[in-house]
Amino acid sequence: MTFLNLVISGAANGVVYAAVALALVLIWRSTGILNFAQGGMLMFTTFIAWDLVHLHGANYWVGLVVALLAGLVLGAVVERVLIRPIEGGPPINPVIVTLGLLLLLEAVAGMIWGSGVSSFAPEFSLNDYHVGHQLILFSPDYLFIVLAVLGVMVALYVLFQHTPIGLRMRASAFNPEVARLLGVRVGRLLTLGWGLAAMVGALAGVLIAGTQPGYINPNAFDGLLILGFTAAVVGGLDSPLGALAGGLLVGVIQQLLDNYVSIDLDSFYTFVVLLVVLMLRPSGLFSRTAVRRV
Amino acid sequence: MTSGLVLDNVVTTYGAVRALDGVSLDVADGKITAVLGANGAGKTTLLRTVNGLVRPAAGSIRFGGHDLLATPVERIVTLGIAHVPEGRGVITELTVEENLRLGALWRSDRRRETVNGLATVYEMFPPLAERRDRAADTLSGGERQMLAIGRALMSRPSLLLLDEPSLGLAPRITAQIMATLRRLSAEDGLTVVLVEQNARSALSVADSAVILNLGRVVASGAADDLAGDEQLRHAYLGF
Ligand SMILES: Nc1ncnc2c1ncn2[C@@H]1O[C@H](COP(=O)(O)OP(=O)(O)OP(=O)(O)O)[C@@H](O)[C@H]1O
């Protein structure tokens, strides 16, 4: 039963990693850019929600929705203002720009909200469920987390696969030149893509912030970014479904190793998982190229 | 009335390379104009300059009263110009039907146009109908060419630009595609600019032709006359 419990709680954590991974994957597959600023962006939007809820007495749901909208706007602005001008330049440029943005956002958040830790109260209980006398490592808050992330993923799936705008976004991502010849305004759709990705990231930030008292500070989400990055790479970087699978896998492995080996090595496990996957299957478990080869 | 596609003294450069060196061209409405020439002659550059993917250093390009040099690439299709890029340019990650849908997506009446267009294209190219839900990267070369042409037709163009549609295709498929172009031009009054290496098959369907060499027009005239000019054929067309 312990083992099953570890898998359940690991998977629940993994769902949040999957959301961060999805934010990275959406941008990678449309622009070939790894958005290192994603951790800072979701930190910032989480602070905005926290500010509204805890300093201005807003309702949790208002805070959540504002964080999502702030993510949408922030992502779009980042694309227009920082990414668009360096399009087509050397590949190192987006690395430097997004890392710079990460540092900038962390510094600005420190100036506004201080660098101490703050707590974001979850809307639902963190007390674990019981089935009879058996404790299940799963709580109402985690149930909400799982439903929220899966709901967003389904919504994005429908948007991408079954709407004209989704078709335009995919065409822009896969072949911008042909898309333009077919009348698709590729620039706008890239902006929208960054906005949507950052919105998914913003969701992950608010969700994870509630799972531990004292979670939030300007650097608190660096670890989450690394976990999300690992999940994305494990999933093949260009596959949204891979992001979900990668997130679950990383969450479960992390939980098992924490429990059976040692929790002190927690952040080390992420790299082990990354290393093992890259050695066994360099293009990730779910990438399109890997699927083609099979 | 549309005045068709008119290029006047167009110069397109890539750094020091003058890929188009003063090209003037008057494309006859409702006819097939072949653009022939060796590798590197500037044929692809000509089409890319027309649709705005590269901007010329000098000259003018007009289409039906519109200044194409002032038109963004994304708007070109709305003027009635459709493009079948070199190497076909189907989006391999999308399905056959998604590729086709993209062709009509810019239209305000796209619901009706998509239904009608899909029916027309599937009737014209039955292999596409059988494979409509397959990813385009599972198609053969000939099927991809049909898809690229079908997608271009989905926008109901008045001018179709094709860049080497015969590239890598078996003679029989090439002949089929040429016959399709002939029919579209004759029955629907479609204007076609057909860029080809394969001069023989292009001249067999074209009404007129121009021959490019190193970015300049070195000969132009009725397709039959060019095909009959032995000196020209030996010098530039290689047959
Ligand atoms: N992006 C580019 N940058 C630099 N030079 C280019 C570029 N594209 C084409 N060129 C050069 O411009 C000239 C014309 O090229 P273009 O592609 O128009 O030829 P083409 O007639 O289409 O040849 P092919 O039959 O091989 O397709 C060539 O010398 C080519 O090397």
Ligand SMILES: [Mg+2]
């Ligand atoms: Mg060419």
